[in-house]
Amino acid sequence: MAGYTLIGADGRPYLSPVKGTWGGHRRGEIYGRLDCPAALRAIARGGYVANRVLFADEATALTAGFRPCAVCCPDRYRAWASPP
Template sequence: MMRHSDISGEGFARSRTLKMLIDCKQITFGGNHKLKIFGTLNCSSGRRMKIANRVFFKNEQEASSAGYRPCGHCMRAAYQKWKLLNADS
């Protein structure tokens, strides 16, 4: 897991570093640290979150093992599966 605020640089330099990490597939999912939700990088819900709450993951397994659940908007099937498995909790 990598916090957005921990990516070096500011403004354009941070954006460039982030794009490089995405292009080389070191980041494939984004999440909200406070809500413990993760989703695709192009999810409209994720784009609205504050940088201070934003985290990134290399894959779904990393996000799930960190205790995050799938987004109900951009990962509907994975969310439904998660919801069924955690219905008793």
């Protein structure tokens, strides 16, 4: 079965027949939209790709310890960065 490698809530990769709906950067522990302008610029420059990860959904990215991207998810980022 061909498929996609996604990151689970435990931070471990697994195979999925469905592409993830959110992307992320493993080293920066940041997640965001697949069409994030910052991520697309980094990919176009040849960076980022080696550390690119995919998530099935946003809840999984958060549970895996990733934070929202300030560029493509500014409201989520502000909520994450604000002290309780």
